[in-house]
Amino acid sequence: FxxxxxxxxxxxxxxxxxxxxxxxxxxxxxxxxxAVYLPSTVKSIGNAAFRCCDNYDGFTISLPEGLERIGDYxxxxxxxxxxxxxxxxxxxxxxxxxxxYYITDIVIPEGVxxxxxxTFNCCVRLTSVTLPNSVETIGDGAFSHCYKLETITMxxxxxxxDDTAFYYCESLQSxxxxxxxxxxxxxxxxxxxxxxxxxIPEGVxxxxxx
Numbered sequence: 001f002x003x004x005x006x007x008x009x010x011x012x013x014x015x016x017x018x019x020x021x022x023x024x025x026x027x028x029x030x031x032x033x034x035a036v037y038l039p040s041t042v043k044s045i046g047n048a049a050f051r052c053c054d055n056y057d058g059f060t061i062s063l064p065e066g067l068e069r070i071g072d073y074x075x076x077x078x079x080x081x082x083x084x085x086x087x088x089x090x091x092x093x094x095x096x097x098x099x100x101y102y103i104t105d106i107v108i109p110e111g112v113x114x115x116x117x118x119t120f121n122c123c124v125r126l127t128s129v130t131l132p133n134s135v136e137t138i139g140d141g142a143f144s145h146c147y148k149l150e151t152i153t154m155x156x157x158x159x160x161x162d163d164t165a166f167y168y169c170e171s172l173q174s175x176x177x178x179x180x181x182x183x184x185x186x187x188x189x190x191x192x193x194x195x196x197x198x199x200i201p202e203g204v205x206x207x208x209x210x
Contacts, residue, residue: 036061047071047093054079063089070096077101085109094118094139101125110134115142117162124148127171131155138165140185147171150194154178161188163208170194179203 036050042064050061054077061078065086072093075083081102085092090111095118097103103123108115110132117139120126126146131138135155143149144167151173158178163185166172172192177184179201186208189195200207 034060038062038064038067040064040066042067044069045071045074048073048076050074050078051076052078069093072096073098075100087111092116092119095121097123099123105129108132108135113137115139117141118144121145127151129153131158133157136160138162140164141167143169145169156180159183161185163187164190166192168192177201177204182206184208 038061043066045067049071051073060080063084063086066088067086068088069091070089070093073095074093075097076095077099079102080100081104083097083103083106085108087109089109092108092112092115094116097120098118099122101122101124103126105128106120106126107130111134112132113134114137115131115135118141119139120143121141122145124145124147127148127150129143129149129152131153133155134157136157137160138158140162141164144164146169148171149169150171152175154176156178158181160183161181165185165188167187168191170191170193173194175195175198177198177200180203181201182203183206184204189198
């Protein structure tokens with residue numbers, strides 16, 4: 001670990017393979033770091049590893065190709081405006097990008113099977129999301145309070161849209177629910193006031209109560 005906070009720069013040893021839970025939180029650098037450099041050897045980012053890296057001058061991080069896992073709340077409340085998720089990532093944890101209020105668009109790579117609970121909750125500037133066909137579940141509140149979300153590409157193999165998945169996505173203009181969906185949770189599209197119409201496919205067996 002190379003802490004150069006005076007330069008606003010943090011880098012990590014080129015032989016490391018994983019960042020432990022609360023890696024940066026434990027070093028108390030979240031208020032001063034403006035850039036983080038990870039070596040290509042990193043396969044896993046632990047829970048809350050970069051939580052609250054919200055430097056007001058901006059924060060950038062380059063995720064290495066070869067990364068496989070992003071832990072729960074790993075980047076919660078980070079002030080970066082762009083996350084390029086490598087194609088090698090297959091697991092994104094609960095709340096991983098929760099309250100990342102500067103993100104404007106996101107592309108999830110093929111291989112990720114679930115958008116877990118609160119993954120993008122309160123990403124208030126997020127306007128566009130692309131989900132791969134490998135995603136089968138959109139979890140509770142996954143995109144809740146994404147007030148500016150206008151478009152989302154839904155996966156063709158999606159099976160479940162959980163409770164409050166798109167709660168208060170008040171700019172969402174259209175959504176194409178795939179025929180593979182069997183369950184839509186409570187308040188999944190609550191206060192999506194820009195939606196003009198929505199078609200429920202024949203395969204849906206359950207729409208939960210509010």
